[in-house]
Amino acid sequence: MFDLSIGIPTYQRPDLLKRLLKSIITQKDITQYFIEILIGDDSKVNNEGSLNEVIVTLPSNIVIRYEHHQPAKGQNANVGSLISRATGKCFCLMHDDDFFLDGSINRLLDKATENENYIVFGKQVTYNNNFDYPNSDSVNTDFKRNASFEGKQKDSIAMAMLQQCPNDGYILLTEHAKAIGSRLEEEIGTACDFDFALRATVEYHLGFYFINEYTTAYNISDDSVTSSFQNNAGERKLKILYEFKTNITHPNVFHQVLKTDLSMVISHYIIVKDYNAAKKYLFSFNNFFKYLWYKPATYLQIGKIAFFS
Template sequence: MTASCKVSICVPTCNRPELIVECLDSCLAQTHTNLEILIGDDSSDRRTQQLIESRYAHHARIRYVRNEPPLGQARNVARLFARASGDKIALMHDDDYFTDDGIANLLKPWQDHPQLEVVFADQYEVDAQGHVDAANSDELNAAFHRTSLAQGLQKQPGRTGLVQMFPNNGWIANADLVKRVGYRDDVGTCCDYVFGAELCLAASQVYYLHRYVSYYRKSDVSISRSTRGSTCAASLTAFQFVSRLTLDASLEPARRQAMRRLAPIVVSLHAKNASPLAALRVALRHPYAYAYGFDARFYYHLSLIARALIAMTWRRLPPSAARFP
């Protein structure tokens, strides 16, 4: 059954022709060959288009579209999902890439679980040059609850998305589910996390495969890194998204687990961006995120809040009061 399954690999790209070649070559090298590779190009110039035309002109499985005007990350991905004609959809960002048997391995669980809707697996972490860091790869996956003990059908599919177990790539899902969930353009750089959470919350069966199927490139040039530390940071949007979700009571522990990770980050972001009162409110509403005061991070964040409050008060003083005698 899986051999006849058509897979649509969606590749959004923007101004990275030097990296997309490795991504596309990995797609073409898949041992599962019944696939199409859809490219949505948001680049500001024609370098990527020229590369595709010169290098991949004779590859019928590659279907390239240049977005004019550019759509932005989320709308680009959403357009790719809409274009997909496969039974299943996979997403691969232009700076990341698959192992040769990545798609084949992601399809295997459907043989034993034909009602599956979503499968995801492990990611290698590689540096900007593509060198694998084995130790960091193990730590990366373990940090997001991807371990041998977790392999198999997930008892609570929704929990998988909430606690960030679901990766940004290295997954495959039924096309009808992916298209129904969609890719939101109102959550900024948090769109990958929000999509993963909503996909898992909507799915009835989600499977985790403890096997490396993709490579995640860690570099200094990315949207998430460019906004890190600002009020546009993905962590802040993720915190707001999780806070507002309407969940079944059985998923409240998963929400709490997600908040344990997110709340301290948000406290720090608010304190460092001149919003000390907002930082204090988050810290006091989520004391469990700081082990109820037994975490040194709590006192460090209190010091950040205090400094921000002093700075805010100082700025509000009239010039005459702010001068030293």
């Protein structure tokens, strides 16, 4: 049996995928674990041949299982397929443009096997041809990833709401990952990472275990899902929070989320020209005076709605 299955959804980025693969197979002390790397490729062409330069360097304890999808599955279904294919004791999701820092897999996997009812993760460093540690320190602190939160979290639902668990590079038991699964885009849009972490805590009662070390690099690129015009994660995140009644169970944390996210949700509705939805949130008396009146963007949003709707 494999110790770890690493699932990688990929689309049109073979060079970045190879960088990620190399970050796995060159890990310090990686030979003590048996690892399967599962690739779900939604690219227009089959890229398996381009991976030969990596495959020929594989140590005997690591295998790559490549699957090309025609037609493409889409991000959510691709992740779900990777989880269902996993045969290792533990599972790790990793997006194709991110990569592991040296020695991180060992540290994450050791903690995951010691804490079987937890999702284990560390800090992400942003990468755009260079590592940006000063800015990453600040970003990780914003997401409750610093020394104050090291170890097991007291309230993992609250931490899931605040997105303490990163979008990838976390490890949990595969049996838990299979139980949680990946809901389809029709249900949750592009918020699949947030949805997975929240449901893990709310529905499956898993905890969060934070390692106060940099474990993965988060790639900054123009074609990432995060920066995509089609990204509706903020809007769907709010719906998911209401779905699981976190506004009732964790009202103070829900208030924090609205302070940071509500303006972004309104902007999304304006971009996709759903002006009625934008008005619903923007012209709510409670929303306006609690979360919006002091933000300059609010008055730009009012102007756009008045002009275009």
